[in-house]
Amino acid sequence: MRQSTLDILRRATGTTVLCQQMALLEEEVARLHQVPRGAPPQPALDRIARYADFPLQTWWERSLWEPVVQLAVRDHVRPGDIAFDVGANAGAFAMQMSRQAGPRGTVCAFEASPRIIGRTQHNLLNAACHNVTLYHRAVWNRSGDFVHIAEGSHLNDRVETGAGGTPVPTLALDDFIAATGLTPSFIKMDIEGAELDALRGSARLIAEGRPIMALEQAPDDMRCHELLVAAGYLAMDLGSYRRITRGEDFANPTGVNNVLFVPEEKASASPYFDPRQEMVAKLEACAFTRDAAGGARLAQPMDLPAGRYLVRADFSASGRDNEVYAGVDADGETVFRYHTFTAFMAECYRDWVVQLDRPGRIAPFLRFLNGSDATLDWRGAEVIRLPAFDNVAPPLIF
Template sequence: MNKLKNWLKVRLTRFLLGEIDQQLQINQKLEEVRLYGIAPWYQENLWEPPVQLALRDLCRPGDVVFDVGANFGGLTTLMSRMVGPKGVVCAFEASPRIVDKCQQNIVLSGCSNVQLFHTAVYHKSYGKVPIYLGSHLNDSIYSNPQNAPAAYQVSTIALDDFVNHTGLVPTVVKMDIEGAELDALKGMINTITTAKPHLILETQPDDTRCLDLLRENGYISIDLNTYQEVKSSNDYPPGTGIRNNLYIHQDRLAEVAYQPPFEFQEIYTLIVEDFETKNKGSISLKNPLILDKGRYLIDMDFTAQGRDNDLTCGVKIDDKIIFRYHAYSNLLASTYRDWVIHISETSKVNLYFDFLNESSDDTLLVKGAKITRINDFKDLSTNLYI
């Protein structure tokens, strides 16, 4: 009898340990989703709002589109839904420590029209480039400021070779590859000159090499945070950091609503007294604004010195967030002050600043805001689905 009891005790212990181990594995997977996941496909996508607004305008059902530098897949999944079941999204991610998270999000979002390629888009194929680790999974083929050694070596592909091999010709290319955009453009120059795809590129205001190359090939450039045409570095707002530029070839301007110069109409000018501080340092408008259907630029004037906090800021309609930035307060105040929204119907709009995770910043000061409508987009239809 004692032997039977001992046997049962051992079996029960093993079973319980197995259950605990399995639960730990499940918890780990859930934690990975929480850390690296994006919003579920059935919720609003708030990833890089000025860029995604242009992608929603330009990616159409049945299109072939490229996401170069897919990262977690936040814009890949958006592009997938915009081109629909008859479209194709080719996503490229070079970093070995990011690509699995991108694939996970693509699968969880049910994006059956996406193919992810683990390779570095470059000016030539069949080569190797180093991958240096960034501080926030913003890995690059160029060395970081600390001159740390490369973490990986990754194979390269030129998009002209990819297009020739697959026969997939893009109508839209979004590109954010941490300073390697010029290398990628040089590897797709034939596609640029023949197919003339719409391009969205991340850029530094003082680096005009991509701008100069594309303007030489018949493109115009539009700053997606100000909707001003960019011809040189002088056309960016003073003191701005990273920008996202939309490039439209002059032969394709008639296809899109992006035809500068745009007509701007100032709607509201807000001052510091229009805002109020609430619980835990959160700030919002005292009274919501009434905005008609259309596209708006919101030029926020706020300052902050804090770096050890977790702040979200943006725009709400009622309690629903339609635009959001998320970082520490000093970064947001120094870099993310020009917001862009599109409203599909007349709405009550609020501007908000909310601290997360019990953090705060006593130096945060919202001084005011200027809200301007871009009249050229007032009759533009918004997407029928998320």
């Protein structure tokens, strides 16, 4: 295939430059796959990665990309707002912010990874996000330095000392705000462990701008929490809607969590810090059908009025050689979904947050995509209503 492509290119105008680019591209693909140049073609090289290979759903379709963070964006970004997406990745949250902030709003998206940035750009342009400006910078504790980015297993690249590749310039948010005059009311930050450095470069913003923030947080590393609490913020786990004051407050002892940080002066008006939770139903294991692979689904969907609910699944599992979807369907459509293997699901992702904008019939489920798990012990689920969100209006325009 490569030879036929080169033959075509040789007959084209500017063939020298084109052939040079083809050779460079072949070398880069071979490096990524650790295949020596000139070796027989490998199946993994049959299809060269393109910017469009990691597309997002179109903006008018439902997205299941980190749904608990989507709800935080839904509740806090309004027409005309300024919002920052720090660690934009493929652009899902920048796209959501763009639609909600609207033509009078401004969204600043920051993505450090040289591997990901092209995909981010492609997806935002494809979604016509004209109010989003994308910056290829590593948000850090100071501006003007350079860091290296290590590639993760699934577009979760991170800053790492000694990593190879092209160095990426750093940017402190305080410097960015001073230069642009753009002070955000809401920030989503997920930069694979670099959040503390980013917060240290945002001291003026935190002290004076007082934005609401959704940050990724590990239960065994509370330094971001300590910094923001000292600055007068309160914290709530977006996965379980539990107030966080220490690491032990997290429902899962490992992994990472998305945490909402709200300034103390704004917390009294926030439904996220209203502790009321009303039990709607306790669904025993016998209420679920089980399929041949061991998956579970509520046999008779239950009717619920509009509102926000927490579905707390009760199960244990130790399987790792499998792939599952777990979440909630409403009126036949999946409205919340996690995607991982059963052991990790059981340890970290048994709380599922559902927003119903209209009355619906819900059915919690766990479905195997690949493999099974003989250790899966499905014991049912609880459905809990969060009444503080009854009067929280959805975005008028999206």
